[in-house]
Amino acid sequence: MDLDRALKIIKERGEGDIFHIYSKAQRARLGCLGGKYQWLDRSFRETSGYGIRVLKGGRLGFGFGNKEDEESVHSVVEHAAQAAELSEPLPMEFPNYRASEQTWVRSEADLSEAVLRAANLLSAKGITKFEVTVVREEEVWQLRNTSGGEVTTRQAVYWFTVAPVVSGNTENWNFWYQATDDPDRFNVKDLVDRALERAYSSLDGKGMSLKNVPVVFDLPEWHELWDALLPSLSGRAVERNKSYFSGKEGQEVLSKHLSLYLTCRHGQVPEAYLYDHEGVPVSPTYLVADGVFEQPYYSLSGAAEFGKKPTGVGYRPSYRQQPVEQPFIVHLQVGDLPPLDSLDKYLRITSLKGVHSGLNPVSGVFSIGADGVLIDRGERVPLSGITLSGNVWDVLKNAVAASAFEESIPAGWWLVSPLVALEGVTVTG
Amino acid sequence: MIDRDALERVARELQKHQLDFFDIYVEDRTDLSLTIENRKLERPSFGSVFGASIRLIAQGVTYFAVVDNPTPDKLIRAAKDLAASATVLPAEPGKVFQATTMEAPLKLSEWVEWEALSQVRDFLLAVDDLARSYDPRVSQVSASVAQVRSRVQILNGFGYYAEDTRVRTQVRTAVWAEADGLREAASSVQGKSGGLELLDRFKPDYFAFNAAKVAVAKLNAVPAPAGEFPVILAPGFGGVIFHEAVGHGLEADEVGKQVSVFRGKLGQKIGSEKVTLVDSGLVPNEWSSTAFDDEGFPNQETVLIKDGELVSYMCDYLWHMLAGFPHTSSGRRESYAHIPYPRMRNTYLKPGSDNFEDMLLSIKKGVMASKFGGGQVDPVTGNFIFGVTEGYLIEDGRITAPIKDVSMVGNGLSILQNVVAVSKEGDLDFFPGMCGKEGQSVPAALGQPYVMLSKILLGGE
Numbered sequence: 039m040d041l042d043r044a045l046k047i048i049k050e051r052g053e054g055d056i057f058h059i060y061s062k063a064q065r066a067r068l069g070c071l072g073g074k075y076q077w078l079d080r081s082f083r084e085t086s087g088y089g090i091r092v093l094k095g096g097r098l099g100f101g102f103g104n105k106e107d108e109e110s111v112h113s114v115v116e117h118a119a120q121a122a123e124l125s126e127p128l129p130m131e132f133p134n135y136r137a138s139e140q141t142w143v144r145s146e147a148d149l150s151e152a153v154l155r156a157a158n159l160l161s162a163k164g165i166t167k168f169e170v171t172v173v174r175e176e177e178v179w180q181l182r183n184t185s186g187g188e189v190t191t192r193q194a195v196y197w198f199t200v201a202p203v204v205s206g207n208t209e210n211w212n213f214w215y216q217a218t219d220d221p222d223r224f225n226v227k228d229l230v231d232r233a234l235e236r237a238y239s240s241l242d243g244k245g246m247s248l249k250n251v252p253v254v255f256d257l258p259e260w261h262e263l264w265d266a267l268l269p270s271l272s273g274r275a276v277e278r279n280k281s282y283f284s285g286k287e288g289q290e291v292l293s294k295h296l297s298l299y300l301t302c303r304h305g306q307v308p309e310a311y312l313y314d315h316e317g318v319p320v321s322p323t324y325l326v327a328d329g330v331f332e333q334p335y336y337s338l339s340g341a342a343e344f345g346k347k348p349t350g351v352g353y354r355p356s357y358r359q360q361p362v363e364q365p366f367i368v369h370l371q372v373g374d375l376p377p378l379d380s381l382d383k384y385l386r387i388t389s390l391k392g393v394h395s396g397l398n399p400v401s402g403v404f405s406i407g408a409d410g411v412l413i414d415r416g417e418r419v420p421l422s423g424i425t426l427s428g429n430v431w432d433v434l435k436n437a438v439a440a441s442a443f444e445e446s447i448p449a450g451w452w453l454v455s456p457l458v459a460l461e462g463v464t465v466t467g
Numbered sequence: 468m469i470d471r472d473a474l475e476r477v478a479r480e481l482q483k484h485q486l487d488f489f490d491i492y493v494e495d496r497t498d499l500s501l502t503i504e505n506r507k508l509e510r511p512s513f514g515s516v517f518g519a520s521i522r523l524i525a526q527g528v529t530y531f532a533v534v535d536n537p538t539p540d541k542l543i544r545a546a547k548d549l550a551a552s553a554t555v556l557p558a559e560p561g562k563v564f565q566a567t568t569m570e571a572p573l574k575l576s577e578w579v580e581w582e583a584l585s586q587v588r589d590f591l592l593a594v595d596d597l598a599r600s601y602d603p604r605v606s607q608v609s610a611s612v613a614q615v616r617s618r619v620q621i622l623n624g625f626g627y628y629a630e631d632t633r634v635r636t637q638v639r640t641a642v643w644a645e646a647d648g649l650r651e652a653a654s655s656v657q658g659k660s661g662g663l664e665l666l667d668r669f670k671p672d673y674f675a676f677n678a679a680k681v682a683v684a685k686l687n688a689v690p691a692p693a694g695e696f697p698v699i700l701a702p703g704f705g706g707v708i709f710h711e712a713v714g715h716g717l718e719a720d721e722v723g724k725q726v727s728v729f730r731g732k733l734g735q736k737i738g739s740e741k742v743t744l745v746d747s748g749l750v751p752n753e754w755s756s757t758a759f760d761d762e763g764f765p766n767q768e769t770v771l772i773k774d775g776e777l778v779s780y781m782c783d784y785l786w787h788m789l790a791g792f793p794h795t796s797s798g799r800r801e802s803y804a805h806i807p808y809p810r811m812r813n814t815y816l817k818p819g820s821d822n823f824e825d826m827l828l829s830i831k832k833g834v835m836a837s838k839f840g841g842g843q844v845d846p847v848t849g850n851f852i853f854g855v856t857e858g859y860l861i862e863d864g865r866i867t868a869p870i871k872d873v874s875m876v877g878n879g880l881s882i883l884q885n886v887v888a889v890s891k892e893g894d895l896d897f898f899p900g901m902c903g904k905e906g907q908s909v910p911a912a913l914g915q916p917y918v919m920l921s922k923i924l925l926g927g928e
């Protein structure tokens with residue numbers, strides 16, 4: 039697409055930016071039933087499109103499309119200009135950074151072979167019902183704005199997902215997935231072992247009520263929990279008095295052993311995010327340091343509205359959407375805590391149900407369904423159909439142990455964290 | 468859109484190979500949305516996307532390719548590449564491809580087009596004004612109008628050629644109320660197939676007062692009881708339990724992959740006599756009604772459970788081939804860029820002959836659940852958990868107080884057996900939801916009149 043030409047069309051109507059994205063994805067998925075393999079689908083998707091923002095007299099409007107001829111671009115700009123007339127004025131300025139970055143794969147893999155590697159490992163362990171998916175995704179996005187900002191990012195990554203069903207007296211399902219930039223050397227065995235460990239953890243589990251037992255959320259569940267809590271740290275939520283953190287700058291909000299650090303790269307994350315989707319550098323920022331609330335995060339428009347500096351969290355789920363406030367990598371850092379295995383007894387959660395409906399992030403009150411395994415002096419007791427309740431903000435003040443190693447998991451945004459044991463969760467079942 | 472003759476040329480290219488099935492799907496879609504938050508107009512958006520995809524199925528495997536901004540040449544090239552990647556055998560010579568225009572079993576009523584974003588500004592500002600006028604404790608209001616207009620063309624391997632115009636409009640309102648350090652929220656939502664005539668049918672006061680009334684009432688909510696209690700599920704949104712805990716388990720891919728608690732139960736009595744569950748794409752003007760499914764077949768109404776007996780799954784063409792389940796025109800996709808799967812349309816519990824008042828009078832202590840904040844289901848076991856975001860305590864046959872948010876825990880099979888009363892036709896209502904599966908989100912309406920469950924586990928205090 040001729041972005042310079044598009045920018046000229048935008049300039050005829052005011053200031054603005056254009057975000058163009060080209061993405062290509064290949065996927066192979068295999069199912070197994072009764073020990074018999076069946077390829078489910080192989081797909082190839084190559085799409086592109088663009089979102090245009092027009093700033094007219096300080097008012098911001100948005101339009102999008104995927105037709106790249108001049109007439110269509112004119113039409114999208116016109117729609118964005120029309121939308122701008124309805125908006126509230128904002129003292130917003132587009133950034134003028136110029137950069138080009140690339141995080142590309144270090145090796146390539148044949149998708150079918152990669153899928154079969156995982157499938158054969160599962161079969162060798164006697165698993166007869168499962169699904170394995172491998173996806174190769176690449177994305178090139180370009181941002182141009184009328185202030186001279188110009189950012190181009192190229193990224194490619196492989197995704198491996200394994201979902202086995204294990205059997206005992208009943209059946210139990212779970213999953214594990216990871217992204218890698220080096221599929222050739224990717225440890226599929228770890229992926230399979232982790233998925234099986236999770237599936238077996240609550241197989242034939244029973245209900246149980248527990249008091250004063252620390253709870254550890256496995257990484258996907260830890261991410262799920264933080265996915266519900268993280269929007270409470272957005273500038274819009276905090277400034278508009280819609281968040282637990284509103285008015286709490288400088289106050290202790292989490293355990294003094296926990297810090298939340300927003301960053302642009304990490305050794306455990308195959309992709310780097312030096313600039314956000316508005317062309318703002320992702321500024322490494324402590325949101326919470328040693329338990330104390332330092333500051334929320336701000337997108338370009340959020341920062342303009344409240345007179346703050348943007349932190350590089352303008353995220354566009356697709357070209358069809360305007361940027362929302364969402365970090366790219368959140369590093370949950372843990373201070374001086376005893377190791378997990380120093381605990382005689384703890385509950386490890388490997389499945390959550392109803393987080394977004396059962397957790398009120400403003401008050402912190404939660405009541406959510408869960409499965410997992412109780413680890414009691416080395417003995418493992420599977421638990422199923424239990425309910426976790428309490429106040430999440432109180433619970434997060436009671437971190438009592440943590441695993442020695444950090445892990446990372448992506449789901450919209452990356453979480454890098456060790457597993458953390460928390461006290462104060464009521465378990466009923 | 469693409470000329471029909473050109474689509475037939477693509478189909479003839481595909482027909483050169485031994486395939487079980489194929490479809491070509493073209494979509495030209497426009498989205499408009501406008502939101503207000505605290506009287507400020509925010510995030511106005513207007514855009515359109517044009518694309519196509521080709522799917523072929525050979526020996527049970529799906530091969531799928533997406534073509535952005537399609538032209539006949541691009542589509543023919545994609546068809547050739549896709550067939551080559553599938554390494555399928557050539558078809559026997561002499562096969563003739565004949566396309567037939569399919570008759571639409573449902574016509575979209577006349578609808579009002581939304582051409583300028585400013586058309587709905589006054590409506591949204593009126594919602595804000597009215598909600599604030601309801602009570603001084605109303606502290607924040609947000610409201611939005613969104614419309615999707617999609618024109619699709621589908622040509623499938625049977626030669627079925629379908630054209631469909633799909634228009635959906637939705638209004639969402641959320642109201643927050645605050646007092647004594649407490650903050651509560653409530654919402655009001657309506658959405659139908661059609662255009663801006665929705666704003667004439669449901670005026671600003673409908674959205675403002677429905678949401679404000681509940682948000683303010685919840686400031687005085689009492690703790691919900693804990694344990695097993697009788698529950699009345701309110702019309703519309705109450706149907707989310709049947710959608711999540713029963714409907715997903717009746718989708719043919721879940722059954723075929725043996726991850727559904729309902730597998731092997733066709734013909735069996737799985738619920739009480741009061742339960743007749745229907746999934747229909749043909750309810751006039753309803754949120755998830757379309758003339759055709761997304762594989763080019765005329766849409767259908769499917770009775771899933773009749774008087775408690777499981778009579779059908781929801782099946783697309785792939786699972787019809789793989790597992791032999793009757794085809795129910797249930798193949799749906801989010802957009803041209805997605806593979807279709809068996810999905811729900813407008814899923815509703817058919818009205819019965821009971822009265823809401825009689826249900827209330829039969830309850831000494833229980834709960835009425837009106838709105839849910841969503842939930843999750845384990846398809847293998849059917850176990851579910853839902854958060855009730857609008858509920859009321861029932862004591863001695865009367866609704867006495869709103870309750871604080873509470874979880875409802877149960878099992879899909881159990882609740883079907885525990886349905887003891889279903890109210891009459893006049894109470895039937897639908898809620899316009901979005902349903903997620905396989906990373907895709909499609910419109911899906913939830914429907915029911917008042918439904919009473921003899922017991923369900925509440926996680927209250």
